[in-house]
Amino acid sequence: MMIPLTLLLLAGCSSAVAQLDIGYYSKTCPNVEAIVRDEMEKIISAAPSLAGPLLRLHFHDCFVRGCDASVLLNSTKGNLAEMDADPNKSLRGFGSVERVKAKLEAACPNTVSCADVLTLMARDAVVLAKGPTWPVALGRRDGKVSSATEAADELPPAYGDIPLLTKIFASKNLDVKDLVVLSGAHTLGTAHCPSYADRLYNFSSAYNADPSLDSEYAEKLRTRCKSVDDKAMLSEMDPGSYKTFDTSYYRNVAKRRGLFQSDAALLTDAKTREYVQRIATGKFDDVFFKDFSESMIKMGNIGVLTGAEGEIRKKCYIVN
Ligand code: HEM
Known part of the structure; x- marks a missing residue:
């Protein structure tokens, strides 16, 4: 499918996220998009109802501390993580993210961030549900902090006017x-x-x-x-x-x-x-x-960590 030039420009040239790049993994993990797409095809054909939850996971990630995969981190002793905040208790699809991440770790260890995985999965979920496609600039890094309080404070409530x-x-x-x-x-x-x-x-x-x-x-x-x-x-x-x-x-x-x-x-x-x-x-x-x-391109750029910030998590549910 032809991607309109305006989308390519929007994905590639946002000054706030100049370090994100459509070809970010071209040398380190050239098949990243194909690997995600391949797994997503299997996931959605087995469970078409997961398209919505996977899109929502990306939204809930980006609105709290930016798109840094903080929504995927488990709570630990002494820290209640985003995923355990009230508005996040209905999130689904965590297992699918781990499944895709495991495939990427096998192909290109320690290279592709969970934040990028989630962004690609959300895009592919929409495509596989017969929606539009768009280019995804990559290079997000994973955060190390996840707070239920922040999630409860920052996500829009259903009663919002x-x-x-x-x-x-x-x-x-x-x-x-x-x-x-x-x-x-x-x-x-x-x-x-x-x-x-x-x-x-x-x-x-x-x-x-x-x-x-x-x-x-x-x-x-x-x-x-x-x-x-x-x-x-x-x-x-x-x-x-x-x-x-x-x-x-x-x-x-x-x-x-x-x-x-x-x-x-x-x-x-x-x-x-x-x-x-x-x-x-x-x-x-x-x-x-x-x-x-x-x-979606704008949403995927919210508060991203780039360069030496954050880390590339090995498993999405736990910091390295
Ligand atoms: C405008 C503010 C928004 C509010 C107040 C809102 C609120 C909600 C609520 C309350 C649910 C139902 C949760 C449940 O009971 O299981 C939901 C589901 C959902 N939301 Fe939103 N949402 C908003 C924006 C968005 C955005 C920006 C996206 C993605 C781009 C999104 C994607 C979804 C999807 C796909 C579901 C269905 C999830 C599933 O099937 O489990 N929402 N939303």
Whole structure:
């Protein structure tokens, strides 16, 4: 597939991350992308529902201490790591990352960082779910610190409104367009009942259910998510096509059927609403794919460690 020049420029020339480079491993691990892709094909063909979780892992990594694979580190005696913070308890896919990393260690020992592995896996997850592709500049190094408190403080909450979400995204050098575009990742995956149950029961003193949620859809969700304490039940975030990366998320949001308050919030701001409504027409799928690629490149550049910073972990769940 032809990669547009604008994406190549965006991936390769971001001044903040000048040390990331598309050919970073060309001498030390020339087959890195093929190895990741090959494993990802096996992983996704065995479990297509893992595409969403692997994309989300990269997002949760980048928003806390930058894309440094800190989300993959296990807690240790005396330190509760990011992965054990409340918003991260529903993350999945850690085993798949270790599996890909093990393949890379066998081919090119001590060379490819877990942060790069995660970035490539997220890109390939989208591609294999029939979404767009984009070039990934490499050379991220792995962090040595992982804090549950930081994860709880910095990840956007499901109840976020536009001012809060905009502020959190801006703190990561992402703008309102990135917010509405990256929210489109909710075309993939499933959510646990507690992530949206507050919209269905005792929402406020005036309303039992969130009035910004389509009432028929709320009724349907209540049959799956029986109470705010129902922790096990999963709902598809983009019903009917939750394993396919497409634009139906925006059609759901436009019909007031976004699952989280953060999704519904996209209709409350003129700029994000205009974007949702435009993509929801189904006439601009290529625009969304290009925008998503651009925003993913920006997200993959957040706070990266390069050069002699950090380390190349041998195993992603533990520092060397
Ligand atoms: C705008 C702020 C965002 C909020 C408030 C948010 C919130 C959430 C929540 C609450 C869940 C459900 C967790 C569960 O109950 O299991 C979820 C799932 C998910 N999110 Fe987001 N998210 C946001 C942005 C993003 C971004 C930027 C991406 C990726 C680029 C992303 C990708 C995903 C995916 C793929 C899933 C499904 C995971 C699975 O199937 O296990 N989200 N998100």
